[in-house]
Amino acid sequence: MTVMTPAGDFRTSYRADTTIFPTLGSRAALWAGLAVLCFAPLVLDRYFLSLLINVGTLGIAALGLNILVGFTGQISIGHAAFFGFGAFSSAWLHDTFGLPVLLCIPIAGVMTALIGLVFGAPAARLKGLYLAIATLAAQFILEDFFARARWFTGGVAGRLTESPAIGGFALDREETYFYLVLAFVIVMFVAAANLMRTRDGRALVAVRDHYLSAEIMGINLAYYRTLSFGIASFYAGIGGALYAHHLQFVSVEAFNILFSIQFLGMVIIGGLGSIMGSLMGAAFMVALPEVVQSAADAVAGGAIDRALKIGGNISFLREMAIGAAIILFLIFEPDGLARRWKLIKAYWKLYPYSH
Amino acid sequence: MKAALAVAATLALATPALAQQRIPVGHLMDNSGATSDVGVPYGQGVADTLAWVNQTRQGVAGRQLNVLGFDYGYQAPRAVSQYQSWTGRERVVAIQGWGTADTEALVRFVNRDRIPFISGSYSAALTDAGGKSGRAGVEASPYNFFFGPSYSDALRGMLRWAADDWKAKGGQGRPKYVHMGGNHPYPNSPKEAGEAMARDLGFEVLPAIQFALTPGDYTSQCLTLKQQGANYAYLGNTAGSNISVLRACQTAGVQVQFMGNVWGMDENAMKAAGAAANGVVFPVRTQVVTGQDAPGMETIRAISRISDPAGTAYRPVHYLAGACAAMLMVEAMDTAAANGGQITGERIQRGFYERTNWVPKGFEGVCTPSTFTNEDHRGTMRVAIYRAVVGGDTSQGSVADLIRAGTMRLEPVTTVELERKRELLGW
Amino acid sequence: MDGTLLFQLALNGLIVGALYGVVAMSFVLIYKASQVVNFAQGEFLLVGAWMCWWFLTEWQLPFVIGFLFTLVFMTLFGIILQVVVLRPLIGEPVISVIMATIGMGIFFQALMKWIFGVFAKPFPPVFTAERVSVLGLEVQTAYLLSLGISLAIMAGFGWFFRYSRHGLAMRATAFDQQVAQSLGISVPRVFAMSWAISAVVSAVAGVTVGMVNGVSSALSFYGIKVFPAVILGGLDSILGAVLGGLIVGVLENLAQYVDSQWLNWGNMYQVAPFYALLLILLIKPYGLFGTKNIERI
Secondary structure, X not given: OOOOOOOOOOOOOHHHHOOOOOXXXXXXXXXXXXXXHHHHHHHOOHHHXXXXXXXXXXXXXXXXXHHHHHHOOOOOOOHHHHHHHHHHHHHHHHHHHOXXXXXXXXXXXXXXXXXXXXXXXXXXXXXXXXXXXXHHHHHHHHHHHHHHOHHHHOHHHOEEOOOOEEOOXXXXXXXXXXXXXXXXXXXXXXXXXXXXOOHHHHHHHHHHHOHHHHHHOOOOHHHHHHHHHXXXXXXXXXXXXXXXXXXXXXXXXXXXXXXHHHHHHHHHHHOOOOHHHHHHHHHHHHHHHHHHHHHHHHHOOOHHHHHHOOHHHHHHHHHHHHHHHHHHHHHHOOOXXXXXXXXXXXXXXXXXXXX | OHHHHHHHHHHHHHOHHHHHOOEEEEEEEOOXXXXXXXXXXXXXXXXXXXXXXXXXXXXXOOEOEEEEEEEOXXXXXXXXXXXXXXXXXXXXXXXXXXXXXXXXXXXXHHHHHOOOEEOOOOOHHHOEOOOOOOOOOOOOOOOEXXXXXXXXXXXXXXXXXXXXXXXXXXXXXXXXXXXXXXXXXXXXXXXXXXXXXXXXXXXXXXXXXXXXXXXXXXXXXXXXXXXXXXXXXXXXXXXXXXXXXXXXXXXXXXOOEEEEOOOOOOHHHHHHHHHHHOOOEEEEOEOOOEOEOOOOHHHHHHHXXXXXXXXXXXXXXXXXXXXXXXXXXXXXXXXXXXXXXXXXXXXXXXXXXXXXXXXXXXXXXOEOOEOOOOOEXXXXXXXXXXXXEEOOOOOOOOHHHHHHHOOEEEEEEXXXXXXXXXXXXXX | OOHHHHHHHHHHHHHHHHHHHHHHHHHHHHHHHHOOOOOOHHHHHHHHHHHHHHHHHOOOOOHHHHXXXXXXXXXXXXXXXXXHHHHHHOOOOHHHHHHHHHHHHHHHHHHHHHHHOOOOEOOOOOOOOOEEEEOOEEEEHHHHXXXXXXXXXXXXXXXXXXXXHHHHHHHHHHHOHHHHHHOOOOHXXXXXXXXXXXXXXXXXXXXXXXXXXXXXHHHHHHHHHHHHHHHHHOOOOHHHHHHHHHHHHHHHHHHHHHHHHHHOOOOHHHHHHHHHHHHHHHHOOOOOOOOOOOOOO
């Protein structure tokens, strides 16, 4: 094993070809990165830690959506509803059955996966645009269900829930919850990367690239499309459960159409079909409102602020920034941040011969 | 190492030598969400008042207030997340809040963290300070306060008036009452209490009609209302969507007496709805509205000049209520700081119980007197009912112009003083 | 079973449904001509309504002049949007185009709130008689005006696509872009024209709703309601769009009737069209008049 990818293709076995971290350099970077993250709670303050926790939980859900949209070629504009379902399930399980939170989170993921399979079955028959519209309808219907099902969601008032506890030790502060989220992120991302190496993962990609050929080769389209929905919902459920126990309050208002669109934005900005891209896209979407807020604070009180009335209208600026970011990325960087990162790495690898 | 830092930090915070440090106060606002049409003037009133306190009274006990404003767009999870940030980082000692959903979600948290929360939500569930009312779903909320009658009490007051009004109009038989509002904690808050009171007063209670908190086309709801033959209808939403209902029902030719909640009608809504708003009654939390005179209006005008130096802006009823709510918190802080005391959440909460028939100094004749006890956070049982009178076309000219020209005015109808019944606490 | 209420609700449904039909027509126009699904259709209504309101109140123009200015503005608006945002995305996968229109929708909704504020603003009165009685139901004159305009637009579209050169060019482009190009039809110009027409037609609907309910951000929800209408009617059929709009309007009001009489849930008005949408997608995805997509290997 070499430190950096050598020029030329020296992989001699299939196993070597599908290694996720093939070079010593990338493995060292991985361990160093994890070490830095482990020390983060000791150094950063709660605000940044909560931002990182958000990146983690949203990143897991975005990864699920990326499996559905990027790897299988489907469309879903209802991802926030599944995220919400995971959040409500976990809170409901903990409240009704008294299960420990750490057990509730995976079970909530499984429950959400089952719901995803239910929605995925008819969706398997629809393609492209019709699927997008169907998932849009599903979003509104699920939102309505959340608002009405008091026994499950607490109705429109929402539901309070508790933070996880190991033994008697409660993980209710950002510093400790961070580690839980980090553990889940590592597990879920490695699982997704492994999924893409298996036969099922390759089948999903085949469905995306040319479904007619895939069907001719014997890949059961309906089965894999439905499976893809199930996997995406599982990830969304886990993300939602982590979100619920971080905030300790779940309410239907959080899981609206704008949130679904933000997930899609994360996936597109991060890069369709890229696992690392999901995390990058989530980081971008979490950082964007904060950057806009800081920019607005910086010009607050000045002439620009008074002329444009930025101060009171900061929420609109945030939304405009999200919309503009989506459009600009689609026009200028349609393959997302992951591709831009690959280009940057390639530039340095070939320096000074790159152009 | 971390322990040593923690000890040093605690010592630093405890030292009174940092008396010149600013007092962190949280301020949740809705400037962009579903209730922003009334959230903007109320939030402006609170912000201007706290800024005025900083300017003219040098803050509280010589320390300036550090007001941390946050527009959460009426989405409860964002408010909860901001609350956690405030308690973790800035360590606020009190919060000026807003909506029902997030206030009720935060009851447990403010109770645990001992931070007084003065909300723009007047949900009766927030008044049961001791938690002894026995009402389902009502938790002890010793740290929740609000200025004005609760939604349930305001509705009860208006129903009392409606019963008298029906007799005065010579109505035959039982009058019909219907609750109209969105499916959301804020409109739902007084629904059951109102329907129970209506039954007690001899009304026939019709099935509730739902309409969203956003403006829209509510013709079908109005047609249903007309067919049901209701005589009195309670509008549980804020002014923005009530306007749509009023206009749709005017078009459909519905003859019903509309009764709004405190957030359901104001001068801006009267201009927007025009003649459709004529005759709507609603409760007003203050003893006067802008345009009427009282000793305290001088202070209000001074506060208004903070954000409007020219003095031309018209301040709707919500602005005055916001000012009173902010002043309650400020005077409670004064009490906490008296005799060199610490300004902590617990001491501020006890400061609320200090006075009875409490009108903040300088606001005489404007703020209704409030009394809080450690079991009962119903500040006032007085419901002042006003009627919106709109005489002509309101599309041209500002609110101030229309009021001056007499095209629109707010007419006091009556004031209902409810008995402070123990069994109705928290409901 | 209250016959009068049912009848009135059905009539109200038809009148409101005509508006949905107008919006659905503009949606289908864009889809037919440029294969783009415009998730920002509701924002076209919003921008049109706000611009007309602004012309009428800030500049004190008479209604007809202000309306004409609005139409001119919306033409330019549609063309600029198509050139700036959609043209670079020609050839990209459908998910990217959908996301671009969604992003546009978010952007313009927030922009309108920023410029014009969050309060619903009423239109200055335009007609001397605010309402007219139709078969026992009091209807706003504005709705009748919109009904008249919708019929005129439908007739106009019918003539345009059948007999005018530009209309034929659009139909040719919708059928096969390459062949159209080889015959000398400027495909980018056709795209721009379709967006311009769609924006203008949506503005008409927006102004109508604004006249009735006041202008507010709730107008953009019409862009979501349009989906059940176009799915029902068929994504590439203009006649289907109109019928779909009428059916959705009546369906909403019938759902409200059922809700008020028996169910008392309170939310059927909002959510019934989406249940219908899902049902149609499962049973008959191409709608009443849509052309079935035949896949060739």
